[in-house]
Amino acid sequence: MTSYLTEPAPKADQPPVQREVEVVSAAPAGAYVQLALAAPEVAERAQPGQFVAFAVGGPMTANLLRRSIAIAGTDPGAGTVTVVVAPHGPGSTWLAERRPGDTVDVVGPLGRPFPLPAPGTTALLVGGGYGAAALVGLAGLLRSRGSRVLAVSGAADAARLCSVDDLGALADRLEVTTDDGSAGRAGRVTVAVDELIGESGVAYACGPMPMLRAVADAATAAGVPSYVAVEESMACGIGVCMTCVLPVVGADGLTRFSRSCTEGPVFGGDRVRFADVGALPWDVVGADAMGVVAP
Amino acid sequence: MTSYLTEPAPKADQPPVQREVEVVSAAPAGAYVQLALAAPEVAERAQPGQFVAFAVGGPMTANLLRRSIAIAGTDPGAGTVTVVVAPHGPGSTWLAERRPGDTVDVVGPLGRPFPLPAPGTTALLVGGGYGAAALVGLAGLLRSRGSRVLAVSGAADAARLCSVDDLGALADRLEVTTDDGSAGRAGRVTVAVDELIGESGVAYACGPMPMLRAVADAATAAGVPSYVAVEESMACGIGVCMTCVLPVVGADGLTRFSRSCTEGPVFGGDRVRFADVGALPWDVVGADAMGVVAP
Amino acid sequence: MTLVETSVDMTTALGSVPLAGPVLTASGCSAFGQELEPFVDLATLGAVVTKSVQLRPRSGRPTPRMAETPSGMLNSIGLQGPGIDGLLAGELPWLAERGVPAFVSIAGTRVEDFAELATRLRGVPGVLGLEVNISCPNVESRGEVFACDPVAASDVVAAVRAAADPAQPVYAKLSPDVTDIVPVARSVTEAGADGLSMINTLLGLVIDPDTMKPVLGGVTGGLSGPAVRPVAVRCVWQVHAALPEVPILGMGGIRSGLDALQFVLAGASAVSVGTAVFSDPSATARVHRELAAALAERGFSSLREAVGHAHR
Amino acid sequence: MTLVETSVDMTTALGSVPLAGPVLTASGCSAFGQELEPFVDLATLGAVVTKSVQLRPRSGRPTPRMAETPSGMLNSIGLQGPGIDGLLAGELPWLAERGVPAFVSIAGTRVEDFAELATRLRGVPGVLGLEVNISCPNVESRGEVFACDPVAASDVVAAVRAAADPAQPVYAKLSPDVTDIVPVARSVTEAGADGLSMINTLLGLVIDPDTMKPVLGGVTGGLSGPAVRPVAVRCVWQVHAALPEVPILGMGGIRSGLDALQFVLAGASAVSVGTAVFSDPSATARVHRELAAALAERGFSSLREAVGHAHR
């Protein structure tokens, strides 16, 4: 049995709530829109790495499923929660069109937060696209616990970079990369990750799956534990529908189809079987009952 | 064969258009909301008695069918069309919540307008609830053609009265009735209609079906031709679905299930078989093929 | 608008008859085409599929005839229409004058009714072919719907094919309300259907919370609209997989070009737009335009290449 | 919230077993109830209908497992679950501790599987009854779904009824994907079903416009949500009309109290809320509240009076 660098992320401290909340500000941010919501109960419960799920389309909507969006920041004093939305399909486009005074129905905070390292551990935070936003709260928390924070924010182009100022203010060092070189260094986040992973005691990543995989692989290769926040298509966000699973190796070394909403979205980077996402490997618990046989 | 006082209403002069239009004003009016739309092509084509059909619920809507709303006024100079909306179910509630700057998808003008009498004929106009709004344009047109206009606006209570000021300004005489006596005379519109029908050469009515029936009966009994604008549940508004039919006696004396959207909504009051709405009388053309036999 | 905005060859066929474009109206959802004239250039339609006609004029059922449902609607019109004489005297000449091809939907309650209708439509100018609406109760079989029984369905189709003008393709319109649609498809094809129209409405019921009775006088009605689209695409997929040579006219909840694309990829060589016309009277023209653009974006140079592509 | 907000008596029963309230979860749509705890007081549920369990633990199908559709969704989970041992060791004791009754959904691919599951569940504390998910492929009949064949369906139900604890009512869960649901309902009732759950999902398919292939790995999936509600109400109506003495657990697209009311008026004595929980995790409690209010407004003093009222 292989030994793993990471312990599975534990559950959040507090359960989620469901509330109708008001949008207090909406601001374009490059290719994205940043929304702040008056959601004191969510703000007070949220831990970095968690997400919220929005009902979309208004009272007459034909789109029933909630849209999951990472929490980009909370201000428990002001009672607000911030999210960064990338308009993509109908749901996220609708969300990005919300204006101050509009109300939205939100459930959260959902999912497991990033586990924290021993105080003082140097941490590498890697965000891809809007994924960087989800790391801002983590950066602050790590700093407050005495960690040195190294951050990388990467994207396809300058407009898709996110939270560069916030991370720049919080991190001890920030590297910016863009695929097309329109801002920061040209190339993928891995150019910076490869340089910084050696100095780090733990790595965290949020962004597209191929990026998560690259960061997890680099960390594991360097003997550094990593936690990634995955983004799988979710129908419920609360753990009841089983649509959001991916193959993850558990504490017992067995691979299960784990729900990214309640057993994730944060998983040990060395525990997610990235190559098998969307497949059914024979050694997943219960694959035999599906008629899959060991090779 | 009975002889009828009315000729079937002819088609409108111009075909409808379909446009995405902007709401230019939205004002509460008692229990209703009055919306003005920047819809020059509709304004220029519309004739009194016609209606428009709105798509409701926005781009993600689960409610596919258009909502038909009578045209309450047009200002071809300003290029605007006015409607009065009574929030009822989800579609009309959504419409009533539109605000200036919002856009709506509208098809119109639809249906047949009120036929006009010989110039100078005294006309009685009877509106029930928001139905009174649809008579404002007619009142103006009749006045411009030298008619004396007698108007009745009735409703369940004061908040549901409509267009009282507009009709008051245009009509030679206006009677107001409410069922509960909260404004004008207490009682149904018929108390006023019975007094005025004798002076009238033609009667027009718009409002709930029982009211239309009462006005039509009073007019027919007095030997006065009447035209009523009916309100039947419509799926398409343009004549292609056959959901909006009611039994109407045609020019040839035969009863057919006629589409209220394209053969109406304006019908001769003596031609609508009110008692048979929702039924299938044996003498409707084609009832025999449905297995209905003459008694 | 004109038929060709993109470089994609959008021509197709109903059986042996070529069509200028793949987007048709759906039977009962655009009457006989006239009312669409203010909204679309009828010449851009592949064809007008007419409201199902029977031998005699029919009043249809009493109202209420519809109920709105989530992303769909229920209808129970009862095939109101002029009867075959009315159609031959009025609507068909109107369409023929304008050069708009008519795909005439025929319906009946006996096999002979269908055959007689097919006979009456032989050689009628502008009649491109026949769509046989077998989702009607069979009076000779305790009212069971023809389309729900492979034998009854194929009896109708065989009779129509025998009586119809050989130049007019005969499409059988199938109901999704069967345990397995493939045997029905196979049996009507063996009986001579030149193609299949799929799907007709699903049987549904809505109870009015106020009256606490079914909304529709006929109790049940036919469910249509985007709500049923996944069922329709599934039927087209299953039948195309089993009978890849049989042309399919796909329908059921098509609102956009991407919806139509799903049907084409699943195996339809043409599509009908039904309920969407009620919400957008210019839907047929828009769907054509959007489908052409979607095919172009995906690198297809012709619609024909895309037919059934999802199976490959 | 408490169970009784209005004067309406909301008690009902599943077969012979009394229920405090008529609103249940739907199998596969609330896992085993735990995750709803932050959102609803589980004690207000008539029962938790558990995700269908099989003999062995199952991984379920690879992703993607769902596609959103107009007013609905398609799923192809493949019955991921812990197997009967896991259920007996983990989820059922958890529910029993909290006093939440479990209506255990069982599934299999052989008649004997179902019987063995029923045997294992005899006398288990907190297990109120069994819902037999016969919408599974029958390995002994070329994969045809049990629920689509009255004989196969009744074989399963007879075996389960024989094996199960006599105190546990056995409900057969029917599929709408049949030409006529009444014969299936009749045959499982004759085989000993104490009640019927209706409906399971409809077979659907969505093609991804980007990949141009079916979205789901399993090609087809089950369609659920408000889109299918008119079909579900129709099934309940037809079966209640034919078999008025057979209790029905109604489901399919219930989102609100008025939706639930339609099922009750059509003949259901209890309802399951499935897909709506994904959009509103507190949907079950809300539906209970709204249904109670709707019944009160309509002058009913008890839920039981309203069951099947639309037929009268």
Ligand SMILES: Cc1cc2nc3c(=O)[nH]c(=O)nc-3n(C[C@H](O)[C@H](O)[C@H](O)COP(=O)(O)OP(=O)(O)OC[C@H]3O[C@@H](n4cnc5c(N)ncnc54)[C@H](O)[C@@H]3O)c2cc1C
């Ligand atoms: C844990 C988590 C955190 C996320 N954080 C953010 C964020 O901070 N900002 C942001 O803009 N987006 C975020 N996303 C992605 C966001 O949820 C999807 O882009 C959005 O749901 C797409 O919905 P749509 O209606 O625009 O697109 P559609 O493609 O029409 O969506 C159709 C369905 O697929 C699901 N879906 C589609 N794409 C995705 C996806 N990439 N991930 C998950 N579900 C998907 C939707 O939920 C919906 O059910 C996050 C997703 C997850 C799972």
Ligand SMILES: Cc1cc2nc3c(=O)[nH]c(=O)nc-3n(C[C@H](O)[C@H](O)[C@H](O)COP(=O)(O)OP(=O)(O)OC[C@H]3O[C@@H](n4cnc5c(N)ncnc54)[C@H](O)[C@@H]3O)c2cc1C
């Ligand atoms: C020719 C005509 C003119 C009208 N003029 C006005 C007007 O000036 N102001 C106004 O407020 N309303 C008017 N109505 C009524 C208005 O169309 C309905 O109130 C509205 O469609 C109800 O939709 P909903 O979503 O609010 O209600 P729902 O009850 O949810 O509607 C469900 C379905 O039933 C149809 N429907 C329900 N009630 C009616 C009704 N009374 N008439 C027609 N269809 C109905 C709807 O179109 C929809 O398809 C008019 C209707 C017609 C036919």
Ligand SMILES: Cc1cc2nc3c(=O)[nH]c(=O)nc-3n(C[C@H](O)[C@H](O)[C@H](O)COP(=O)(O)O)c2cc1C
């Ligand atoms: C109001 C209405 C009337 C219909 N009338 C007919 C008909 O006369 N003959 C027929 O074969 N199908 C009829 N249909 C079914 C449609 O042709 C089509 O098969 C079905 O509605 C699915 O397509 P859609 O979702 O695009 O509407 C009717 C459908 C509706 C909504």
Ligand SMILES: Cc1cc2nc3c(=O)[nH]c(=O)nc-3n(C[C@H](O)[C@H](O)[C@H](O)COP(=O)(O)O)c2cc1C
């Ligand atoms: C994600 C998902 C999983 C489901 N799993 C099961 C299952 O395991 N067993 C079962 O009998 N039904 C299952 N169903 C069907 C539901 O129990 C229900 O019959 C159907 O979804 C219709 O109800 P709804 O529209 O309220 O969801 C599932 C449905 C969904 C959406």
Ligand code: FES
């Ligand atoms: S999204 Fe439903 S279980 Fe994860």
Ligand code: FES
């Ligand atoms: S509303 Fe469709 S024909 Fe009148």
